[in-house]
Amino acid sequence: MFDSLRAIIKDNLIWRRQVNHLALFELRKKSRGAVLGWAWFFIKPATYIFCFWFALDVGLKAGSTNPSDSPYIVWLSAGILPWFFMQEMLGTGANVFKRYSYLVTKIKFPLPVISMIYTKAMMLIEVCLIGVLCLALVLTGCDVDIYLLQVPLLLVMLMFFWDTFSIMVSPMSALSKDFHNLLIACSTPLFWLSGILFDVKSLPFDWMQTVLYFNPCTFFTVAFRDAFYDKVWFWDDPALLGGFIAVAVAQIIVMCLTTHRFEKEVPDAL
Numbered sequence: 260m261f262d263s264l265r266a267i268i269k270d271n272l273i274w275r276r277q278v279n280h281l282a283l284f285e286l287r288k289k290s291r292g293a294v295l296g297w298a299w300f301f302i303k304p305a306t307y308i309f310c311f312w313f314a315l316d317v318g319l320k321a322g323s324t325n326p327s328d329s330p331y332i333v334w335l336s337a338g339i340l341p342w343f344f345m346q347e348m349l350g351t352g353a354n355v356f357k358r359y360s361y362l363v364t365k366i367k368f369p370l371p372v373i374s375m376i377y378t379k380a381m382m383l384i385e386v387c388l389i390g391v392l393c394l395a396l397v398l399t400g401c402d403v404d405i406y407l408l409q410v411p412l413l414l415v416m417l418m419f420f421w422d423t424f425s426i427m428v429s430p431m432s433a434l435s436k437d438f439h440n441l442l443i444a445c446s447t448p449l450f451w452l453s454g455i456l457f458d459v460k461s462l463p464f465d466w467m468q469t470v471l472y473f474n475p476c477t478f479f480t481v482a483f484r485d486a487f488y489d490k491v492w493f494w495d496d497p498a499l500l501g502g503f504i505a506v507a508v509a510q511i512i513v514m515c516l517t518t519h520r521f522e523k524e525v526p527d528a529l
Contacts, residue, residue: 261515263515263518263519264515266371267371267515270369270372274368274369274372277368278372278376281376282376282377282379282380282383283383285376285377286300286384289380300384300387301388301391304339304340304388307339307343308332308336311335311339312335315456316331316332330399333392333401334484334487334488335456337483337484337486337488338480338481338483339456340388340389340392341479342450342453343385343388344381344382344385344421345417345421345476345479346446347377348377348378348381348424348425349446349449351377352377352378352381352425353428353432353439353442354439355373355374355376355377355429356373356430356433356525357432357433358377359377363525363526370518370525371426373429374422374425374429375422378418382414382418392487402490404490406485406491407486407487409482409486409492409493410486413482417479420507420510423507423511424510424514426514426517427510427514427517428517431521433521433525434521434524434525449474450476452471452474453480454471454476454480455476455480459480459481468498472498472501472502472503473502473506475507478499478503481493481496481499482499
């Protein structure tokens with residue numbers, strides 16, 4: 260297992276320049292042919308946030324009991340922006356070998372490195388979205404304080420956790436279309452059950468909160484809200500951090516096993 264992990268880290272370091280180039284090419288490819296180009300990377304998230312804000316805050320008055328000085332839309336945005344990245348990783352990110360099949364069958368790219376191409380491309384968009392949120396905080400007069408220093412750390416954790424996830428599941432997605440369809444089907448329940456549209460800390464039963472803390476989507480949602488809205492350090496909640504660490508360690512172990520088991524079968528399957 261440790262040999263597989265060492266090889267994955269080594270390959271990503273050796274091929275990092277090629278990965279950066281291909282990640283930028285991926286963004287250009289996604290925006291190619293559209294008049295507004297890169298603006299679509301921001302228009303779609305803004306539309307989603309506006310619709311949810313209007314339905315929850317204006318329609319259902321979910322923000323009427325807001326004890327914070329920050330607007331309700333900050334609470335909503337801080338939780339939903341990480342989801343846009345996680346949704347991409349649950350979809351295309353979980354099936355990168357099909358997306359970049361030419362790297363597998365023709366160029367012989369190291370398979371664990373291919374996941375980082377799409378991960379970095381989506382992370383560039385995520386960083387820009389988080390930057391827009393920080394700018395909105397400044398323009399609206401909200402507090403910009405020391406708790407925002409944890410945001411870069413959270414972005415790094417977000418990128419590497421979901422890159423590990425992509426490396427883990429992409430071989431199985433390449434070998435079985437049913438497996439990839441299952442992952443796509445799980446994205447909708449994860450969205451509604453991960454605390455993206457409700458406050459996990461206000462659940463009526465402690466065991467519900469504890470169970471959700473083992474959901475990585477919940478971890479990142481709560482952690483980003485801690486930084487932008489609740490003004491606390493995410494590591495001050497040992498249950499939240501402990502659940503995430505347990506899942507991350509288990510995921511790394513499974514990633515090494517699946518990479519070792521299926522690495523030679525993926526090129527043949529494609």
